[in-house]
Every structure is written in C-alpha cells, then in structure tokens.
Amino acid sequence: MSSNVVVIGGGAAGLAAALKASEEKCDVTLIERDSDVGGVLNQCIHNGFGLDYFKKNLTGPEFKEKLKEKVLSKSNIKIKSGAFVHSVEKDKNIVFIDRNGVNNLKCDSLVITTGAKERPFTSLGISGKRLSGIYSAGLAQKFINMMNLRPGNSALIVGSGDIGLIMARRLTLEGVKVEGVIEIMPYPGGLQRNIKLCLEDFSIPLYLSRAVKYVDGDRRVNKIITTKVDDKFNHIGGDDITFNVDTLVSSVGLVPNVKPFEFLEHSAGFSTTNKNRTSENWIFSAGNSTVVFDLVDYVAQEGEKAGYMAALQAKNDLSPAGKIKLLPGKNIGILYPSYIEKDYESKIYLRARQPMEKGVLLIPELGIEKEFEDIKPSEMIKIKVPAFDKNTDRIEVNLNELK
C-alpha cells in the first residue's frame, strides 16, 4: 500500500488536512481509530462552532458532517476507520493495525492530527479511596450525549475548563443535580460565555481557589471534602466544604497526544514551525496534538495549512528553510508555533499567564507592539506576522501589563 499523503487522526484537523491535500492533487489516506471520523466533535452537541471557518454558528456534529461530506466527495481520499497506528518508521513507512491485520503503508509525507486526551483525575495526587463514580468530563459527555448512559444522580465538577462548564449544564438538563464547580485557580478556566450560559443560567455556584482534599464513600463516591487554597495551592484550614454527591466530574485540562511518535521533538505537544513542520522534514502536525486551542475553527485552519504543506512536501515543492526559535518571554504561558520559517507568514497564538485588564504584546525583533484589553488565560491571543527577511536566530514574545 502507498499514498502520497497519510493523515493520522480524523478529527477536525485531520479532516481539513486530508481535504486540502486532496485538492492539491495528492492521494490521501486518512487513518482513524474510531468507527467514524469527527473526533470529539461527535460528542460536543452544543453550538458555537464554525463561526470563523464556515461563517455559521454550528453544533459540533454539524461541523463534522460538513467536513465529512466534503471528504467523502473526494475520490482521492481513502478513509481507514477502526485502524490503529502501531509505529512510524523513518523510511516513511507507517505500520497500522485494523480488522485485516497488520498493514504497511508507504507515504511521501505525513500529517499527525491526533488531538489531545483528558488529564485524568488520578494524576492530581488527591487522597481517598479508589471509588466508582469518578469520570473525566469528556467521558461523562460521551456517556450522556452518545451512549445514553447516566453517570450518576448528583455531581460536583472539579475544574472550570470549558468541557466542565458545558457538562454542568448537560448534567442539569438531564436531571443530574450539579452541586457546584470548584476551581483551584483564583479565576475561571473556561470562556466567560460558558460561565454565563452553563452556570449562571442554572444558578450553579462556582467556587474559586478551592481544591479537593479527600474523596470518600463505600465502593461508590458519596462525599467530597474540599478546601480553600492560597496562591501557591496550599490548603488553608478552617474553610472546608463537604459535597454529598455520588459523582465527581473532572475537567482539569487536556494533554496533546504524542504517542507513538515521541521520536519527534515535543514538549507537551509536537514542536512545529509556522508551516506545521515537525523536527522531521516530511512529518507535519496540527491542531490539539501541537497545542490545545480554544476553538475548533483554529484547529481546522491549522489542519488545512498542514495538509497544504504536506502536499507541497510530497510533490517536492517545499524548500527546507531555516528555523527561527520563537521564545515565550514575560507573562507568556503557551506560545505557538515553536519555530518560524521566515519565508512564510505566521499566525502566532499565545496565552497570558494571568488575567490583565490591559496589556501590550511586544515582539521587538519584528517591530511588533500591539495593545489588548481584558486579557484572560482562557482566551488565546492571536497575531498575524507576515513573511520577513531579517537575520536572527531567536524571536522573543513578551506581554507587559499596562496599569
């Protein structure tokens, strides 16, 4: 088997990448481990997707259906679903396993769009028994929205990321009593929009600077003891709140999936250039396997670009340019991409380390100085940088608070 471009992962980024590479006249094989493409879009039945990419307010499944319909209309895209990648070899051979057994697939270039997984509650190091009734928010979402399963009768949500907030509303609408959302940080993790739509609309309390101290119960959760924390997350005594619930839903962040491709340079996610190139010239990556984005629209746009670049690479039309390191400076939490190839434009995404009423983004090497208001770590800042011709080996990005 062989294909010009192989795409691993059929979520928003992978579908967009496959489509773009096919439009560039490449034969594409899309490998998806689930029985259907779409990734997490299938279970995100709320709306707010697609305003940038499709200029329409869509639900997650509608976003997926639109992309899938286009992909299915292309005769040069093959979808291998129910297929699991075992390994990628440096001679451009991909080994994957499906119902036919072990398969080898040769390619000219590869796009990895494996998305992110949920950080498990057990990774937080919280004491308590090993009880049933503890779910990650995405799993609870899949149970309710796709499998028709009810995770419990009453719940506490741990972590105020967007999926956690959205699950507070979903659980409430499906008759599960949500007693509250607790957040270890002094500010919420999700978008303001979701605080309003999912918590305030249903009078669900949000407790900031609060963590789980102990989870108790007999086989099943029946009690969660929480405590106030200081700015270093140390437990402060004297202000414990006990929630008598049978379910704990955790929404404590996403981690990019880099397995089984650890031979590529990565930190949390793959380190890529503005052309979505990884440390191997013929391998590209986009979407949440590089950095966790706010919106699926950004994921699809990045996927499209990766598909385009992979197609150029397959046709030997992509010159290997020098990479300039993009360095996070003052007050920058997350910065994407990791490198810039200066002969091509860049869209830089970043997250502030803490909320600011007003701040100025400074990229001195490129002469960029731009003010932003109402900065929140949960909302990415984006800035476009054109191709440039300056000789430098590093570009530092800083965010200074204005008072």
Place this chain on the structure above:
Amino acid sequence: MSLNEEKITCLNCPAGCRITVISDGEKIISFKGNNCPKGEKFVNDEMINPKRYILTSVYVNNGTMPLVSVKSTDTIPKDKIISLMEEIKKIKINAPVKVGDIIKENIYENINLVATRSIGLKGE
C-alpha cells in the same frame, strides 16, 4: 431617574463581546462594545426576555447509535427550556436520520427541533 450601567457578555458566539449597557431600569438607553449587529438583538432580548437554544439529544430506534443530537432552529425563552426538555425526553424516532431532518415540528412558536447529525440503520 437614575441610570444603570452594566457589562454583559454577548452569548451569540465564542467571541463573547463585552457589551456595556446603560438603562433606566426599564428601558435600554444605549449600549456599546458589540462587534456585530447580532449584539443589538441579544442585548434587547437579554434585558427583557433572555432566550437560549435547546441543544440536546433524542432516542433513536434501530440506529447505529442510541441517540441523535438535536437543536432548536431558533432561541427560546430561557424559562421555557426545563419544561420543554421534559417533552423532548419522551421523543423516540426511527433510524435512519439525516442531518437537518425535522425531529419535531413547532416545539415552541414555529420553532422546530432538527437533527444535527446523521445516524444510519443498524446493521447496514
């Protein structure tokens, strides 16, 4: 007459514009901060009669999956949503379903409930 100034987050889309609204307690005097015209309708609805979409799922008989995701074709007054959800939970439809199919007509003042994904027939 005292004027009231409050900041509200527009809920139309994830941009979440922060709109500053000045009102006299009953009527909106002025507002600013919205980056698109949808913000105006949102402010008017939100101050008098807040409205939301219904986004949920309904049972499917004989489908490749037990549920199909659905949405209301327009926003519905917020205080009607809990009772409408009770009605929606009773709906059972048969596979196959196509994205865009009307699942139930007129759930509220000419607003329909439509499928947001396709579900195939079991075994096909």
